[in-house]
Amino acid sequence: MHGLHRIEADPIDLLRTRTSAKWRSYDPEVLPLPVAEMDYPLAEPIAAALHRAIDRSDTGYNAGPEAVAHAFAGFAATRFGWEVDPARVTCTADVSMGLVEVLRRVISPGDRVVVTSPIYPPFFDLVTEAGGVVEEIPLLGGIRDGWSLDLLAIEAAFASGVRAMLLCNPHNPTGWVPARDDLAPLADLAAAFDATIVSDEVHGPLAQPGSPYTPFLTVSDAAREHGVAVTAATKAFNIAGLKAALIITASERGDRLRDALPYEVSWRMSQFGSIATVAAFTDGGPWLDGVLGSLDDNRRLLADLLAEELPGVGYRMPDATYLAWLDLAALGWGDDPAATALERAKVALMSGPTFGAEVGRGHARLNFACSPEVLGEAITRLADAT
Template identity: 35%
Template sequence: MSDFDAITEESLVTKGGRKWSSFPGSIGAFIAEMDFGVAPAVRQSLQTIDDRDLYGYAPADLVADLKTATSSFCSEHYGWRIPVGHIEPASDVLAAFLGVLTHLTPPDTPIVLPTPAYMPFFDVARVTGRELIEVPMLRSESGWSLDLDAIASALTPGATFVLCNPHNPIGKVYTEAELSALADVVEDAGARVFSDEIHAPVVYAPARHIRYAALTEATAAHTATATAASKAFNIPGLKCAQLILTSAADRDAWAEKGQFVSGAASNPGILATTAAYTRSSDWLSEVNGYLKANRDHFTDLVGSLLPGAAYIEPEGTYLAWLDLRGYGLESGLSALIRSRAEVAVTEGRLCGEVGAGHIRFNFALPRPLLTEAVERIARIL
């Protein structure tokens, strides 16, 4: 068993990663990576780079192993048996999304995005020149839900609905009934779905991850799914994602146009992802257990130290969404918290118009640092 509690702020700062070097002196609770290192099999896999001098282009056997590993992982964890021919590499999920928009959707069709949302989705709309339609999530005392009527009004033929499941930054894990209801709306509109499932391995019982594209023949036909080992196995810098194309028409179009996206995954990322999916289940289980305990501890800290905050406990991811409007705060929260509490968090407004007065907090910290971070924030509010 790893002693994640023993990881110190000094050791993290010494390593010099972006999470701990971007804002010197602050506890890093903004960017979505963990402070727990990587699985031993992942670390060992990178030795293959030297052993085989794999500094050139990815050989076919590496790519084939990656596709097989992805298919096996999805089958084992989600009951989704994906033919390896439906899987394409990419450098990351955003590159896959850009490729899907460019090669698989009609030009000038809009992106429909439920908000709050992962910040770079807004940048994707900007760089592709697509209209972005924000559809705020519905929030009740008990949880979050999609505003299906508003989604139906926003969708047009050929539009792309972005499904993030588990949902960054709110941590919602969608039920089968919720996804089926969404599928009906998408089908009625003649639209399609880009399903970002990068956080799928980080889900806390009793929640269960359901693969949207695997629901029906209709969802398979109108969905492109992107996933990666980068969040759950803590390897975002190695640049390897997987695009799963369950539509035959999409696969045909991708074979003709998608080679620059599929050829951009790195050899280290391919090797590390294969090792993560095939030889790191025990490590993932240990980390998820620690993250769940962190999630529960964070909930207790918020309840006792931040009584003015509104908060719904996440069902997946290691990200928490805090509503601090009860403290009279609407903007500039991340700068305030960083300057006065020395904790680096993500400004909620970056996640859409509905994010004003909110912050995104990454609780994938050693628990003593998690406690210290929340205590610091509480002292200045």
């Protein structure tokens, strides 16, 4: 699938010299596996592009979206078969900021916005920041059978006046990759009720080859008319600190939405973010393939480790992302087992209830974009703490 090529994680001693959130939020004895940062070395084309920028003192204002938009269009066409019109791309600092700005254009203060829990915790805050009210509609299914959208509940929400939905495609924290058959009826519902689907697709490049992700704007005419995609190179290429993201539309309705964005939105993209993003989308493919191979190894290793050392823990191997959604209820560690894991095992996980109070109870999210040794040590520590 990936050949033999792998990108290996940096040694733990080198990782502990990093100053990013993952490595500065906990005491040194803690294995930090909550924050969505990867332990792999930066892709060489990105590092080289940034070094060249430093050498020419290229640290002024970013010149606009053109270079990023064209680089992404090439990447999207090659990897996803997605034809993106670079003229229909607006850039900003990060995906969360893009989601908020799009929501502000499509809702009025007090309007409800659907989020599908368990969901990336900032989604709840982004809706509020945009002036909306969260309408939480949990995914159907679960770790045992897999997940799906509750289309009947979403239809009822749209029928009752909900104006927008935040879609996470692929889904964080479950790693579920919605198929075209999941997304097409959602687009039809948005068209029927004149709602907008705002799709966070930042994990799209991290879908495994056997489970390719479907960009929402490729699904149908209804999706192109009523969808807005927000994405970035930041998750797949581990450059979140460099601040660059893309807001993409595929219809005249979408064009009007982007045209209505405040002038400053596009000036928020950083110069280094732009430079790194162009390098990632243009020359980062081989590195990304190596990372996907390592993540494939680790998602399977995690299944083996849990079966051996923590057989009561529920885990469904994710088809995308480097995040594992774990049902730890069997350990008896209460509603928020991440707190117990940190206290007893010195393993930092992301708190399950923050992904949705009800559906997250007894759960936690684990980041497996690390070395096999760190992953093994983490599971051993958790097992020893039971």
